Amino acid sequence: MRDSQWLTAILQTSFDEIYVIDAQTSRIIHASESACANLQRPFEELRGLPFPALAASSAETQLERRLRSLNRQTRNKEKDKEPVSFSAVLVRKNGTAYPILFRLQKCEINQISAIIAVGQPQSASKKGDEETGPVSNPFKTSDIPSDINTPWLVYQIIRKNDGSVSFPHLSGGCENLLGITQDQLHTNPDLFLSLVLPQDRDSYIESMTDSAIYMKSWNWEGRIWVDSIKEIRWINLLAAPHQLDNGRVQWEGIMTNITQSKQEEMEIKLSKNRLAELSAHVEEVKEQERTQISREIHDDLGGNLTAIKMALALLAKRLPHNQPELAEKAEYVDQLVDRTIEAAHRIASNMRPSILDIGIVAALEWQADEFSRQSGILCKFESTAPDIQLQPAQSTAFFRIAQEALTNIARHAEASRVSIQLTASKAHVQLKIIDNGKGITVADRMKPQSFGIRGMIERAHSLGGKLSFDSVPKKRNAITVVIPFTDMLFDSEISLPVKN
Structure with missing residues (x-):
């Protein structure tokens, strides 16, 4: 609290x-x-x-x-x-x-x-x-009615050199909060530690020791078992330490029931996890649809356009020689078919390049070449290995993050150089996109319309990884994505050096 x-x-x-x-x-x-x-x-x-x-x-x-x-x-x-x-x-x-x-x-x-x-x-x-x-003693038990019904209690606790503790003063909220009376805790101070769940006891003792050593506020949150109602309850201890004689330390503070706020916190966390899972599922469905549409454009539409071009060539040969205007029309239609075939290939590649099926290294290298050709900005790609075998979802995530980052650089960065670096170890795989442009500020990342940046972050998180920004405008701006190598496969015949 x-x-x-x-x-x-x-x-x-x-x-x-x-x-x-x-x-x-x-x-x-x-x-x-x-x-x-x-x-x-x-x-x-x-x-x-x-x-x-x-x-x-x-x-x-x-x-x-x-x-x-x-x-x-x-x-x-x-x-x-x-x-x-x-x-x-x-x-x-x-x-x-x-x-x-x-x-x-x-x-x-x-x-x-x-x-x-x-x-x-x-x-x-x-x-x-x-x-x-x-x-x-600013917290006197006599100041508070013994039957007070509050979600908190005021207390004093003293710890001796041997680690033993005592509770000189406890307010009347003791039984209501802990399920035990003031007299029980006065008689047996170790009873409080027995209330703390075993998995939280180490953090309780560690936080108390840390407060005693450095004389700083003791702030601990943990769970206790309230036997009278057969229920686990979250409590918060907040106290100020004082050094006494003989190495003893005394804390004076307040103990509060934070069960409701903790439950709300866990519900929010669960809701965020479910939203992240939903987001990842939506992205997976979108990629499947893109893959299907891309293949249909390439196979069906591309095949039909090629057939039209072949049929048009046969018709052009049979046109009368004394009607040149028909030959010109046929040539125009032939050029239109060529442009349509090229557009179909470009749309299919943008939706999901077939080169992704070859591997992430080849896909990122192709992406760097395409970016240089379309934007006129020098873009170099480097990889620590000629092949890194990833799961399809992982390859797609890296490719889409790089695609979004390059799009932002082309639109906003005013950069003259871009570098894409892919490194791998047995623990993780890392993608870094570096440019010498204006960079991405914290304000840019917090804008309500920054869906592209949020999409990159969500893609990294959906795979258990993280995405970070490091910006020195006009010198070196980097977007780094690190994803654990869980369930990823290396080419067993390839040695993978790691760049520092």
């Missing part, structure tokens, strides 16, 4: 006044619903307001001084890591004032240096002198 998600949950459910303050400007970033209600002001009015401005005029300077002092703390000393508390007087929108006891602590939220202010309004009889001592 992201910082913003657990913070929002606390701000919406806490009975305390909670303010998140920008440590640099002292302005309010977030405020809890209780704070807005007590101040009689909507959050839209509080957002961006200097936090000291909420206090009575006599306490405003004092509150501002307290914030500056807290912001200057270096965190190098253990005492600087603890929250501090003091009293203040806040003013409601209607002009009435009320005393409040604040606890302040500096922290990092979404990489922003912030100060968390947790306030508990006090009765007039409790208003007293400012308290400046540290608060050792």
